[in-house]
Amino acid sequence: MTGRARPPCAASGRGPAEHEPAALGAASLPRPRKTLLPAAKSRRARPALLTLAGRAIGEGQLFGRHDLVLCACSGGPDSTALLHVLALLRPRFGHELVAVGVDHGLRPEARQELAQVAALAQSLEVRLRVETLAVRPGPNLQARARDARLGALQNAAEREGAACIAFGHTADDRAETFLLRLLRGSGPRGLAVLPARASAPVAAASGRSVPIVRPLINAHKQDVLDHLLRHEIGYALDPSNEDPRFVRVRVRRELLPLLQELSPRIVEHLCALAGMLEHTSARAGPDPLARLGRAQRIAIERAIALGKRRLRLKIRGGGELEVRIVDGAPVLGPES
Numbered sequence: 001m002t003g004r005a006r007p008p009c010a011a012s013g014r015g016p017a018e019h020e021p022a023a024l025g026a027a028s029l030p031r032p033r034k035t036l037l038p039a040a041k042s043r044r045a046r047p048a049l050l051t052l053a054g055r056a057i058g059e060g061q062l063f064g065r066h067d068l069v070l071c072a073c074s075g076g077p078d079s080t081a082l083l084h085v086l087a088l089l090r091p092r093f094g095h096e097l098v099a100v101g102v103d104h105g106l107r108p109e110a111r112q113e114l115a116q117v118a119a120l121a122q123s124l125e126v127r128l129r130v131e132t133l134a135v136r137p138g139p140n141l142q143a144r145a146r147d148a149r150l151g152a153l154q155n156a157a158e159r160e161g162a163a164c165i166a167f168g169h170t171a172d173d174r175a176e177t178f179l180l181r182l183l184r185g186s187g188p189r190g191l192a193v194l195p196a197r198a199s200a201p202v203a204a205a206s207g208r209s210v211p212i213v214r215p216l217i218n219a220h221k222q223d224v225l226d227h228l229l230r231h232e233i234g235y236a237l238d239p240s241n242e243d244p245r246f247v248r249v250r251v252r253r254e255l256l257p258l259l260q261e262l263s264p265r266i267v268e269h270l271c272a273l274a275g276m277l278e279h280t281s282a283r284a285g286p287d288p289l290a291r292l293g294r295a296q297r298i299a300i301e302r303a304i305a306l307g308k309r310r311l312r313l314k315i316r317g318g319g320e321l322e323v324r325i326v327d328g329a330p331v332l333g334p335e336s
Helices: 049-060 077-088 109-123 141-160 171-184 221-230 247-262 266-284 294-305
Strands: 068-072 096-103 127-132 164-166 310-314 320-326 329-335
Touching: 049 077, 049 221, 068 077, 068 141, 077 096, 077 109, 077 221, 096 109, 096 141, 109 127, 127 141, 141 164, 171 247, 171 266, 171 294, 247 266, 294 310, 294 320
Parallel strands: 068 096, 068 164, 096 127
Antiparallel strands: 310 320, 320 329
16 A cells, blocks of 8 residues: 555553554545445445444444544554544544554554554544554464454553444444354354444453444445545555455355345345344343353354264363253353
């Protein structure tokens, strides 16, 4: 991408160094492409992204007046649009806003992408801070990078005193995640994916965490791209999002378009089902697997899908946990 990132300024007493935006002119930013995903054959007129986000924030009470919202922004289309929308909605909802970009240290292009975020943040009068990580290449890279990013965002939220962390997940992301969990054999609670407001799966180093909010969860990817095109805002594309070695990419590129041919409103249907399961899970009480890590939860989901009746899980500290599967539901035994 065009533009050069300047080194972060010296760290203040509030935490890691804040990123000073590079002076990038609007002409240096690439114009967004019109589409990324196959569109349905017939599209009804849809509300603008600003309207969809405003409804989600108001109806879901995602945050309150004077709350500080930490916007996670990578420079991709979804998070770029989210930053722009949250900035424009400040007069309406009265919230404060700070943007945070995370460089995993995996791609050299990330520095330039965050420079573009800095330019947009500067134009919107939003402060940006950059967190730099060192995620090692190796097995399960996407999951490890995601967890490291969530931890860094939680640490930043704690230092900033943020009330919540906003992510740019859309309805398309929710449908994709639903299908991924379904392929993995998840039960009703596991299929209640990407709610508009949720507790964080990863805490800060202190053990505390702030909730996650998703103001764009009722918007489609096309709504995001239309917004960026309308406002002539550039964005970056992560090549890993096009790599068919990742199952999510195949779901996005192969499975979901096929389902859309059979049912043009499949994204809405899957999101509605995820929402219903979210309310069902909330009425059922606390998640018995909440204290387990991602790897343990996936192992239990696979055991259920394979029809197993019991398994033993390795847990932190070198111990083991026995899990019985009763009527398709996990029952945790004592640790040993």
